[in-house]
Amino acid sequence: MIGSARSLLFVPASRPDRFASAARAGADLVVVDLEDAVDPTARPAARAATRDWLARHPTVVRVNGARTDDHHADLEALAGSPELVAVMLAKAETADQVEHVHGRLGVPVLPLVETPAALEEIWSLARHAAVPRLVLGTLDLAAELGARPTWEPLLAIRTRLVIASAAAGIASPVDGVTVELDDDEAVRRDVRRASELGLHGKLCLHPRQVPVVHEALRPTSDELAWARGVLAAKGRVARFDGRLVDAPVRTRARAILARASRSEE
Known part of the structure; x- marks a missing residue:
């Protein structure tokens, strides 16, 4: 599920009254957040609430970065939690940091790429055996780069994560x-742009x-029709809808159908 998750919904660890509603929202994964969403003075209580929730509910938890004072307290609180699905490591920068979290908790680690140092180490982060996929932290990264957290300034960085993952x-x-909470079209636009990149x-x-x-x-009806037509075309090199069909084209068609299948689960 981690590798195929479409939506990862944050909920503040300091608001256990919202945990159940987040779990009912239909997200593929719920991420209880011990980092940005929690005031430092509230983190001890937030850790206790998170641990209680993890006794019964499969959940991802975002922990504070390895260079912070809260990091080790977060890991200590999560150790032995039976329903901890994965840890999202804020401000992940090295494979050694990933190894430490994985060694301590024994679950997959999702490195949150949100510093220039992480971009330098993106290849080793992606290749760590405990990492099922990378996560982009646009707001923190843009702030560190002195860039606007909009589409164009971070285009090359998104592409870098896609290449490293592949x-x-x-x-x-x-x-x-997407920070526009009441603008569905902004969310839709951002998702479609990102999906086109991979x-x-x-x-x-x-x-x-x-x-x-x-x-x-979810693939459109036109995309699905194209994918099915491509896979129905006969011959190692074929023709469909006036265009060449070969192995890479069939690979893309299969990926579209696989995404459609996941959206129906």
Whole structure:
């Protein structure tokens, strides 16, 4: 499920009253957030609430970065949690940091790429055996780069994550958040742009974004018709709808049908 998750919905660890509603929102994965969404003074109570929730509910948890004082306290609180699906490591920068988290908790690690140092180490992060996919942290990364957190300034970085993921043979990356909470079209536009690049997952800040993400990632009827037509074309090199059909084209067609199948699950 981690590699094929379309939507990853954040919920603040300091708001356990929202955990159940987040779980009912239909997201593929719920991410209880111990980092940005929680005031430092509230983190001890947030850790306790998270641990209680993990006794019964499969969940991803975002922990504070390895260079912070809260990091080790987060890992200590999560150790032994029976329903911990994965850890999202904020400000992940090295494979050694991933190894430490994985060695401590024994679950997959989702590196949140949101610093220039992470971009330098993106290849080793993607190739770590505990990493099923990369996650892009657009807001923090843009702030560190002095860039606007809009589409064009981060285009090359999104492409870099896609290439690193493909080279490592892991699932497609998860794109960062869309901050417009009441603008479904903004979410839809961001998801479709990211999907065209090869990012087939999305971080969500609000439950209302979840169905929009799923709809935007679902192949259109025209795409499905094209994919089925391509795979029905006979011959190693064939022709469909006036265009060449060969192995790479069939690979793309199969990927479209696979995404459609996941959207129906």
